[in-house]
Amino acid sequence: MLFDINPKEYKKDLYNREYELNEIFDALKLNERLIVIYGIRRVGKSSILRVALKEAKLPHAIVDVKGLYFEHGSIAREMLYRSIVGFFLKNMSFFEKIGFKVKDFLSRIKGIHITEIGVEVEPTLATRMSFTEFLSKIDDWCGKHKKRFVLAFDEAQYLRFGGGVKYDGIIAWSVDNLPNITIIVTGSEVGLLRDFLKVDNPKAPLFGRYRREILVKRFSREQSIDFLKKGFSELKTSIKNSELEDTVNTFDGIVGWLTYYGYYRAVRKLSHGKAINNLFEEGSKLVLSELEKIITPSRKRYTVILKAVAQGISTWSDIKAYTVIKTGPISDKRFSNLLKNLVKYGYLTKENNKYKIPDPVVKHACLTLKQQ
Ligand SMILES: Nc1ncnc2c1ncn2[C@@H]1O[C@H](COP(=O)(O)OP(=O)(O)OP(=O)(O)O)[C@@H](O)[C@H]1O
Ligand SMILES: [Mg+2]
Structure with a gap:
């Protein structure tokens, strides 16, 4: 459903974005090792990332770095391991389908145990195994099985709160040394992501590394109207043209807000005026909770x-x-x-x-x- 308010996972729910998806597929096909996806908030970066990696049918993990930061206050290694392993387990059936044997892979990492109720990551794992070692193990496994692994850091700028861990250096090291891994970073705080990657600083680890950069833009006016029309038609809801125009005039081509509008109208059955008001009210709360910090x-x-x-x-x-x-x-x-x-x-x-x-x-x- 186009008006699902969660990040999209499947191509059928993703409107357009052919260009961005193809850029990612192309980079992966060429075995490129670093992809950077920029774009303002709510423009659809996480959705593009998720859909692309599902469609590419490659073993991968997506780390919600911002979520980890807000939950724990810093990005400790242990949290990363847990998050990656958790992602594997959540997507087990997908991985089995594409021939990535999650259990087999995890059993090679000492300190991770798979039990009936889930996964146990020994707290000592983080002190015993550096992140570079962890990545090397993934790379080795992929080398043996002739696969490419994609590790994505969604909202990677929060990796700068790595405690003692310098993630920019680790990413650079991986790009230099691990041929079977592609790292994708996304960021809506564009300036901060560039700061973190230090791509413009000759003394920094990532300076001069080749990277595929993809800028996710807001939808054009025509695309925004078409997106709304398709979403409403999918839910068999009719809507006046003047209301569509008003919505796009108000929220521009920011698909996250357009999706909320569609959800309020077609799923929650609110009137046009109520939907717009709700969006400003609820949306503002969302914005303020981040902004206040x-x-x-x-x-x-x-x-x-x-x-x-x-x-x-x-x-x-x-x-x-x-x-x-x-x-x-x-x-x-x-x-x-x-x-x-x-x-x-x-x-x-x-x-x-x-x-x-x-x-x-x-x-x-x-x-x-x-x-x-
Ligand atoms: N191309 C698309 N087609 C349909 N819905 C989309 C599309 N892109 C994004 N959405 C919807 O818009 C909202 C925001 O998308 P998403 O979370 O992917 O954006 P983001 O850029 O990662 O945002 P944030 O800055 O909040 O992390 C979600 O509700 C998602 O379902
Ligand atoms: Mg996102």
Whole structure:
């Protein structure tokens, strides 16, 4: 169903994205070792990743790095092992179908036990086995079985909270040394992902490594309307053209919001007005729960900056003037840093020296932010 609000797993539920899928298939066919998928929030990165890896019929694991970070506060090795093993077990029947014998593979790793009720990862495994060793074991197994393994880190920028583990170095090492593994990283905080990978820093491990970069863009107006039409027709719900137009005018081509709209209308049977209101309300809650974490270190100033931009104030100097009026003097350097951070996190974009909030629901959420 196109209007399923979870990330899509199967191609039949994924609208379009042929280009992005083919880029991934092509990279895998050529045995490329690093793929980077960028795109703003809710544009469909996780769905593309999941569908591509199912369609490619390769053994793989997808680690929800952001989920791990929010649950545990850092990305310890043990959590990664658990997450990868957990992914294998959850997709066991798929893997058996493509000839990847999960149990056989896991039995080769000391410290992992498969029992009736699930999988047990000995806490000592993490201290006993480095992540590079773990990857080497996967690579060896694939070499012997003539298979390619894909390890995907969804929202990889959170790997920077690796505690003592330098994941950027490990990814670079894998790209250099493990011929049977492709690493895919995705990131919606584009600036942070680039920072983490340090792809522009000559001294950093990943500098100069070949990588396939895929930028997932929002849908065009035509695609957005067509997506909604197909979704409604699938659920045998009729809808006025004027409502479709209004929805796309309001939410642009951000498929995550369009999916929510369709879900509210066709599954929950809300009216057009109620669906839009709900989306702004519920969507804002979602946005704020993430945003609050990010702005905490300098809450008052971040709030004022976001409110300014949400109201249409767009140049560096106008936003600064507004911030000074509301929160008192601030040095140019400090102010620039705050702005830069918001761009890095993807909450603001900067184009032709003008700042903007690219997502209408984020904009709405920022207007409701309480100063205190
Ligand atoms: N091409 C598509 N066709 C149909 N639905 C889609 C498509 N892409 C995304 N969706 C839907 O949009 C929502 C957001 O998708 P997804 O989680 O894949 O995006 P994301 O870019 O990974 O978002 P986030 O930044 O929140 O991680 C989900 O409800 C998903 O089902
Ligand atoms: Mg995602």
